Amino acid sequence: MPVEFIGMISTHDVSETxxxxxxxVDADYTRRFAQAHEEAGFDxxxxxxxxxxxxxxxxAAYAAAHTERLGxxxxxxxxxIAPTVAARTFxxxxxxSGGRVAVHIITGGHDAEQRRDGDYLTKDERYARTDDYLTVLTRAWTEEKPFDYDGPYYRFADFHSEVRPARQPRIPLFFGGSSDAAYRVGGKHADTFALWGEPLAETAEQIARVRAAAEAAGRTTLPGFSVSFRPILGRTEDEAWGRAHRILDTIRSRGDAFGGRRPILPTGPAAVPQNVGSQRLLAAAAKGDRHDRALWTAPAAATGAAGNSTALVGTPETVAQALLDYVDLGVTTLxxxxxxxxxxxxxxxxxxxPxxxxEVARRDAATAAATAAAAAASVAxxxxxxxxGGVR
Known part of the structure; x- marks a missing residue:
């Protein structure tokens, strides 16, 4: 199965370094950034x-207007906002955009960040609300007739939307989180469950837990999985690691993971993250800077794991093989x-x-050939x- 590549854009030039x-909001930069991803072949x-x-x-609407195929x-x-309003918006x-939209659901793992927009629910309450929200959202995209709804967080009567997604049966849902509540709600609703870049063993454990949650919710089609990384490339291994350490030195010297803007959350090595995903990255970093083939956790430790902050370091060939290690675990999106x-x-x-x-195409072709050969052998x-039997 082909792997999907996702990049990330912002509206101005900024990063941890x-x-x-x-x-x-820099319109010219945003346009060039989106077009660069399309030119590079991102999905x-x-x-x-x-x-x-x-x-x-x-x-997203601005990026769509200045690209042709980019999702x-x-x-x-x-x-x-109400899920019925969100359904019509998306x-x-x-x-x-011609069916190019997918939605990444982030329930919110930080009380302080939620309260900036006036949300004072607890984390468990937020996940319960998300469950209710996504039930409404998917029905709003798929129900052909007006319907009523009376749930724990949303209630309305006679809802019907004249605008339906271009992509059928509905817009794809991604879901992020690493807590038990995230596994439960994401396992129930997500088309793709998004994880941050942990070592292979820990990633396999998370995939198993999400799949178990999906099965417990009665799903017969299990979600795909996305894993996020910050690749650092070089023409040689030494060049890549030299660049990696210069990046780390810059992060440490700045002491501000968000480039001088007001941070989303407290950052830096002294910060104590509330969300489980960041806690897991810091736990991996505490075990050592380097894991598996090319995973480097030092940037996560330096930033307090504020966002996806683990790197894959090496030549393009080394990093490609490291990404394929995750594909072997069942990851469908990078x-x-x-x-x-x-x-x-x-x-x-x-x-x-490329x-x-x-390599994914080569493996798919080999699998198809092996399947065809096995089928032919069975027929023979x-x-x-x-x-x-007839001779007898």
Whole structure:
């Protein structure tokens, strides 16, 4: 099965190693950033969400208007607008973009961040609300007749939307989180469950838990999985690691993971994250900086694991093989972004994406050939048995 690549755009030039340049909404930069991902061959771009950032729906609409085929993964926090309104918003953009929309559900793992937008529910209550929200959202996209709904968080009568998603039967749902509640709700609703880049053993354990939650919810079609990394490439291993350590030195010297803007959350090595995903990354970093083939956790430790912050370091060939190790676990989507965001996206398109796609295609062809050979051998065996029976 082909692997999907997702990049990530922002509306101005900034990263953990780059001071913010230009206005918060830089239309020219946003356009070039989206087009760079399309040129590089990415399948989608993630448009992130925070209580202080530009509205991701507007950013995605702008990116769609300036690209031709690039998919849009829009981060969305349930609870701030009604699910019926969200259903129409996403379906409208899906129609205008020609079926390019997917939605990334982020329930919210930080009380302080949620309260900036006036949400005072506890974490468990937020996940219960998300469950209710996604039930409504999917029905709003798929129900052909008006319907009533009376759930624990949402209640309405005679809802019907005239705008339906261009993609049928509905817009794909991604889901992020690493807590038991996230596994339960995401396992029930997600088409793709998104994880941050942990070591292989820990990733396999999370995949198993999400699959178990999906089965417990009665699903027969299990979700795919996305894993996120920050690849650092070099022409040689030494060059890649030299660049990696320069990046780490810059992060440590800045002491600000968000480039001078107001941080989404407290950052840095002294920060204590509330969300389980960040806690897991820091736990991996505490065991050592390097794991498996190329995973490097030092940037997570330096930033307090604020966001997807583990790297894969090496030549394009080494990093491609490291990504394929995760594909072997059942990962279907790879979300990658760099510390030099625009230039790295172009480099990934030239040097990394083709290597992974070529190997996945080779494996798929080999599997198809083996399946065909096995089927032919089975037919031959049955034929021979039938002939032998007739001779008797």
């Amino acid at each position: 780059r001071p913010a340049q230009g206005p918060v 989608r771009i993630l448009v992130a969400h925070s209580s202080a950032s530009p509205d991701p729906n507007q950013v 849009l993964l829009i981060a969305h926090r349930p609870g701030f 379906a409208t953009l899906d129609q205008f 979300l990658i972004r760099g510390y030099d965001p625009l230039d790295d996206a172009l480099d990934y398109g030239r040097e990394l994406l 290597l992974v796609r070529q 065996a049955r034929t021979a048995a039938a002939v032998a």
